[in-house]
Amino acid sequence: MATTEVASEVTGSVWKVELEEGDHVDEGSVIMILESMKMEIPVEAPVAGKLVDVRVSPGESVEEDQVVCVIQS
């Protein structure tokens, strides 16, 4: 079983988290939406699998390259 860490591409804040731990994701599923530079930036699943760890919650700040969730596939 492979685990894939999903990192934020930007420095910004978490606007909303769309999925929960345990949810199934397809490649391209939107897991959460960040806000940066007045843009809503979706965090998409790079692979299909199960969302096993969501490490941030709405309102929280995130840094570039920070791991925000983990997918197991």
Place this chain on the structure above:
Amino acid sequence: MRDPIVSNADDGTQAPFADGDRLGELAFRREQAKAMGGSQAVERQHKANRLTIRERIEALVDQGSFREIGTLAGTGRYDENNRLVSVIPAPYVAGHARIDNRPIALGGEDFTVRGGTSFGSQRRKGGQGGFVEDLAFHYRIPLVNLIDGAGGSVTSLKRRGHSVFPGVDGFERSVELLGRVPVASAVLGTAAGGPAGRAILSHFSVMVRGSSQIFAAGPPVVERSLGQRIDKEQLGGAGVAVDTAGTIHNAADSEEDAFAQIRRFLSFMPSNVWELPPVVSSDDPLDRCEERLASIVPEKRTQAYNMQRLVRMVVDKDSEFEIRPTFGKAVITMLARLNGRPVGVVANNPMVYGGAMDADAARKQIHFMELCDTFHIPLVFFVDVPGFMVGRKAEVEGVLREGMRAVYAAGNLSVPTVTLVIRKCYGMAGMATCNKNDIDLKLAWPSAEWGSLPVEGGVAAAFRREISAAEDPAAKERELEAELRPYASPFRTAEAFAVEEIIDPRETRPVLSEFIELAEGRLRTTLGPRPRVGVQP
């Protein structure tokens, strides 16, 4: 299959061929070359999860196509009767071979022989001004460097009796090659010195994540100079050299992956600047109109979308090869094909700071545009750029200078170019996506908008006094924005023929493919090296 290892250990035994048996001697000397630095050194190389130079060449090129040049170069040891006992081969293996049945020159350091350090022969096999560079230059074929060495060694000082002035074996040929033939380098071990320099003087470079490092100087020098203790992976692993600094273009998961990337890169390139890039047959229909393109850009202007996916829907299926996917991510640069013809795609990435161009993205775009311009690969810009990145960090990194260098590089392009505005095209960063030396073709989707700066923010700046004097400044700002917004419609610009065509997003593939095909006649008549121009800002 690996070659059997014949020991060339110095055991004092005499070479197994009779006096005067020239063919026997040739066979023995060839065996000695194949044995490289001996079985122990080869084992050490394998234990470090690295292939030997000979295995690397076999893994890279078309099977059985390698013709070695300089096989016998090395240091012979003779007995008291002047009979050959053994040969330690030169620490560099070179020759020519074929990739996709097209000829290339290639060579690489043999780390199993004295750690791949340079070798004091009459003529250099590889490296600066080496035979392999001359072969690529004069026969106008691509050069592949398989780098695993740290260049010169002070051990040569005593043998030579004097120290070498920098540049005696200079980079002149490496520099000339960059304007003549494709040069691809794989960093496959720890590279410093001359080999590291040559990795940079390449059109495409790749290193193996976890087992390759590259730096100006390694940990011992760093510790002596600065007192900093740092291991070689932290100093020059792919996390630094590829993802952060952009010193090397791509990272690979293994040596085999690095070779696959080099083969892929070369598949888009002509053999030299006097030829057109190779066209392949494509089974992806030219008139494929992707329905999903009609809705991929969200209605809401502040919602980002996946530009990678968008581009993949347009170009020939599975044809894309991304250059620098982990560096300067605000812009995506990839080689791809449209109806079998190579194109260079430059696409702004709204997922990364709205696609705003920062210094790294500018550097990445400049290199890619010059690469495509040099090898006659038409460029397609998928534009969604709100401008240069703003803020203190961006300014400290020199965004304005790097951004204007991108504008300068775009201004020097001679290769045909199509500009397709997907959403935003603002300011000077927008200018770096057009080529006025060409037909200056600007296409747009209906979702497009452009200008010197967006209406929002632009209104706040231009009408500052009027807004602050209003009873409800926020309402006034909204009112002014609403008044100006209709003029930002792309259709108004199309009325004025200031953008040449607005297309249905679903038609993107056929429209772009047709223009790329049209450009071929022009490309065919403008082959050859690009002239050097001016001074880069």
